Amino acid sequence: MEWFSADDYWFARLLFLRALAAVYLVAFLVALNQFRALLGTDGMLPIPRFVARVPFGRAPSIFHWHYSDRFFAGTAVVGAVLSALALIGSTEQAPLPVTMAVWFVLWTLYQSIVNVGQTWYAFGWESLLLEVGFLAIFLGNAATAPPFLLLLALRWVLFRLEFGAGLIKIRGDTCWRDLTCLNYHHETQPMPGPFSWYFHHLPAPLHKVEVAGNHVTQLIVPFGLFLPQPVAGVAAGIMIITQLWLVISGNFSWLNWMAIVLGLSVLPDGFWRWLAGFGPAPPTTTPVWWAVLVVAVAVLVLVLSWAPAKNLVSRRQAMNASFDRLHLVNTYGAFGSVTRIRWEVVVEGTTDPQPGPDTVWREYEFKGKPGDVRRRPAQFAPYHLRLDWLMWFAALSPGYAEPWFTGFIARLLAGDRATLKLLRRNPFPDEPPAFVRARLFRYRFTTRAERRTTGDWWVRTVQSTFLPPVSLRGSTAGRS
Structure with a gap:
């Protein structure tokens, strides 16, 4: 043939x-x-x-x-x-x-x-x-x-x-x-x-x-x-x-x-x-x-x-x-539009039972998405970090987070092991936090001069509250 x-x-x-x-x-x-x-x-x-x-x-x-x-x-x-x-x-x-x-x-x-x-x-x-x-x-x-x-x-x-x-x-x-x-x-x-x-x-x-x-x-x-x-x-x-x-x-x-x-x-x-x-x-x-x-x-x-x-x-x-x-x-197709500004949702927790202006918040680190400004972005592809990708979409619009983000926060408050395995660093290794919050940051790459001076890869500034402090008891703390 x-x-x-x-x-x-x-x-x-x-x-x-x-x-x-x-x-x-x-x-x-x-x-x-x-x-x-x-x-x-x-x-x-x-x-x-x-x-x-x-x-x-x-x-x-x-x-x-x-x-x-x-x-x-x-x-x-x-x-x-x-x-x-x-x-x-x-x-x-x-x-x-x-x-x-x-x-x-x-x-x-x-x-x-x-x-x-x-x-x-x-x-x-x-x-x-x-x-x-x-x-x-x-x-x-x-x-x-x-x-x-x-x-x-x-x-x-x-x-x-x-x-x-x-x-x-x-x-x-x-x-x-x-x-x-x-x-x-x-x-x-x-x-x-x-x-x-x-x-x-x-x-x-x-x-x-x-x-x-x-x-x-x-x-x-x-x-x-x-x-x-x-x-x-x-x-x-x-x-x-x-x-x-x-x-x-x-x-x-x-x-x-x-x-x-x-x-x-x-x-x-x-x-x-x-x-x-x-x-x-x-x-x-x-x-x-x-x-x-x-x-x-x-x-x-x-x-x-x-x-x-x-x-x-x-x-x-x-x-x-x-x-x-x-x-x-x-x-197929990708990136029909390109965002000009990078937004990131930063998730933080505290053991403080009554969060206030002086509360110390500790940040959860993800494996792939930007967090710590000193950490160089890593290579993961072809491995796919699904949670990290959805966090990028959530930062673009809260609507992308509606089906799953509340469940994600609840699992952090419960110290769920399967969820924590998806993260790079759990800042609460001994016991889960009392409250978790999320803030929206603007990120940009450092300039060459900034990189030489600070050693950082990113510069970030907080923009707004993405999720106010919440606990498993269903209570919401005042903004801090």
């Missing part, structure tokens, strides 16, 4: 599947480490409460049939183990039906988590992982020929990811059109990284070059993915390099890494033989039943692509939207 096979992509498929397995592994570890406080039976947004009011048809998940914290943990562990096996290549050597079953289980388990994850899982990279994970089920094993139709489907995902992000920018904030968005973005992005301070202080003309380069990569280069080699490979290579630039300038979970993973599927084996001296790919076969299944999946993707494609050309382009319950074909 010469029309079906893409024999010059055997190594490309291998690298793509190994890299995708690594992302799956991170995703399942994130779920395992964070779910108790966020989604557990006693969490801020409990899964049992969610599945009781939302039917299976609206949010397909195995947790509609059964839920317990132990069962969720077991689900995440199974996903992590299968991801690790795929990462080391064990599944590639298995019979084709077994290989497909492993990828299907990974997709089903993560689908089940995302669909009950509520606000904590309302990110575009969740749908991206599910869409790509679905296609991976049908990519075959080491003994089968890479299916050309599904390799094209992966390019279609990468095209929508990049082109959609480019359109949402050029249609959105004026700073993308006048090339000034990066004067602010490195400082105000959800979770700066260890090099974000340096990126922020690049000369303004270089920021304009960055934005212009971004527009070229997202609005022009994606069309090259559908041209013959080596043009398609060059286009993918440009995208990979651009995504690596984004990786070192901030923390965007596995969004950038998924774009890189997709780019790997476009690079032909000839490139890898030139780069690493790989030998020729082994002989492959194409079972008829599998070829029929692949064609059916390709047709399904084509049919489901109508709504996302229509969205791309719409003036009211939706960002990070799913058009089907299983996240099979989605639309």
Whole structure:
């Protein structure tokens, strides 16, 4: 079946599947480490409460049939183990039906988590992982020929990811059109990284070059993915390099890494033989039943692509939207608008039973989001700190905090261990605080002169009260 096979992509498929397995592994570890406080039976947004009011048809998940914290943990562990096996290549050597079953289980388990994850899982990279994970089920094993139709489907995902992000920018904030968005973005992005301070202080003309380069990569280069080699490979290579630039300038979970993973599927084996001296790919076969299944999946993707494609050309382009319950074909995009000022919610507690003007408040430190002005931003991506990200949204508008913030504060007052594990530092190791409050601060990066003088990375000033002091007794202290 010469029309079906893409024999010059055997190594490309291998690298793509190994890299995708690594992302799956991170995703399942994130779920395992964070779910108790966020989604557990006693969490801020409990899964049992969610599945009781939302039917299976609206949010397909195995947790509609059964839920317990132990069962969720077991689900995440199974996903992590299968991801690790795929990462080391064990599944590639298995019979084709077994290989497909492993990828299907990974997709089903993560689908089940995302669909009950509520606000904590309302990110575009969740749908991206599910869409790509679905296609991976049908990519075959080491003994089968890479299916050309599904390799094209992966390019279609990468095209929508990049082109959609480019359109949402050029249609959105004026700073993308006048090339000034990066004067602010490195400082105000959800979770700066260890090099974000340096990126922020690049000369303004270089920021304009960055934005212009971004527009070229997202609005022009994606069309090259559908041209013959080596043009398609060059286009993918440009995208990979651009995504690596984004990786070192901030923390965007596995969004950038998924774009890189997709780019790997476009690079032909000839490139890898030139780069690493790989030998020729082994002989492959194409079972008829599998070829029929692949064609059916390709047709399904084509049919489901109508709504996302229509969205791309719409003036009211939706960002990070799913058009089907299983996240099979989605639309993507990020940062259609860029905030000019960085706001941070700082949470503090005290053991004082009667807070007043002289009360000493101690600050809770988060793992990723800015807090202590002396602490350099850290690198966490592709690991996703869900609470830290939602705290960034809460600082933009209190409405983002409504479903979960009260529960978060209550768990701090109770000294909940699962919640405290999500934080970098608990200032009350011996006993929980009597009162907790939250204040809104304005943050900005220090200038070079300020950094040399103080050693600080940030300058912050208090702006207002986000939450007045509260206690478990339900009382609210006067402002202090």
